[in-house]
Amino acid sequence: DTEVTQTPKHLVMGMTNKKSLKCEQHMGHRAMYWYKQKAKKPPELMFVYSYEKLSINESVPSRFSPECPNSSLLNLHLHALQPEDSALYLCASSQDDGDRVRGYTFGSGTRLTVV
Amino acid sequence: QKEVEQDPGPLSVPEGAIVSLNCTYSNSAFQYFMWYRQYSRKGPELLMYTYSSGNKEDGRFTAQVDKSSKYISLFIRDSQPSDSATYLCAMSAAYSGAGSYQLTFGKGTKLSVIP
Numbered sequence: 001d002t003e004v005t006q007t008p009k010h011l012v013m014g015m016t017n018k019k020s021l022k023c024e025q026h027m028g029h030r031a032m033y034w035y036k037q038k039a040k041k042p043p044e045l046m047f048v049y050s051y052e053k054l055s056i057n058e059s060v061p062s063r064f065s066p067e068c069p070n071s072s073l074l075n076l077h078l079h080a081l082q083p084e085d086s087a088l089y090l091c092a093s094s095q096d097d098g099d100r101v102r103g104y105t106f107g108s109g110t111r112l113t114v115v
Numbered sequence: 116q117k118e119v120e121q122d123p124g125p126l127s128v129p130e131g132a133i134v135s136l137n138c139t140y141s142n143s144a145f146q147y148f149m150w151y152r153q154y155s156r157k158g159p160e161l162l163m164y165t166y167s168s169g170n171k172e173d174g175r176f177t178a179q180v181d182k183s184s185k186y187i188s189l190f191i192r193d194s195q196p197s198d199s200a201t202y203l204c205a206m207s208a209a210y211s212g213a214g215s216y217q218l219t220f221g222k223g224t225k226l227s228v229i230p
Contacts, residue, residue, distance in 0.1 A: 004158075006158075030214050031214050031215035031216075033215070040123070040223075040225075041222070042203060042220035042221060042222050042223055043159070043203075043220055045217065048215050048217070049215075050213055050214035050215040051214050055213065055214075055215055056215070056217070088156070088158075090158050090159075092158075094215065094216065096214050097210070100147075100166070100210060101146070101147035101164075101166070101207045101209075101210050101216050102147075102164055103147075103149040103151075103161045103164045103205070103218070104161070104218065105161065106151075106158035106159045106160070106161075107158050108157050108158045109156075109157065109158045111156065
């Protein structure tokens with residue numbers, strides 16, 4: 001299995017809703033990432049989990065709350081979002097290769113629309 | 116000056132043409148270089164990665180790195196309409212052994228291959 005699976009693929013939510021994005025990988029990768037991508041922009045790093053511990057939080061507002069229940073799963077909990085939070089949310093994972101950087105494997109993303 | 120510069124295009128070429136995509140960077144710490152392909156509304160897909168100056172070939176794709184000039188390129192031979200996508204360069208410093216690493220992305224170049 002060489003995939004990162006994200007659900008749902010599309011999500012429309014109101015500003016008062018609570019929802020969660022899910023990400024799953026079974027490649028044995030020990031680092032998992034959340035990125036946000038706006039149209040015609042490169043991905044922006046939000047959070048990094050390394051060995052199931054949050055290692056980087058790029059000053060993301062508290063209305064985004066990440067969770068890593070185990071080495072294969074990554075969640076992003078959403079609450080009281082703003083319309084400007086509408087974007088493609090990407091999950092990625094990478095393997096600990098000892099001494100090499102081989103790039104991330106990205107999921108297909110969740111397209112989030114906040115109304 | 117941004118760490119990674121990439122011309123966003125758009126770039127339009129006829130089918131069968133050789134395509135040249137480029138990025139420049141300013142951070143001498145970057146040691147690993149990647150190219151991602153991203154179709155509209157999908158997650159980025161890793162095309163190639165390399166960590167040394169010189170050329171690396173994979174089918175119709177050739178990645179070229181010149182660390183002395185801080186310049187990387189991706190060449191696509193015999194371009195096909197299915198190559199129409201946004202191409203993102205990405206770079207990383209040496210792996211710290213912490214389990215995760217950060218990629219710095221270029222803005223992406225939108226390529227259209229016209230039949």
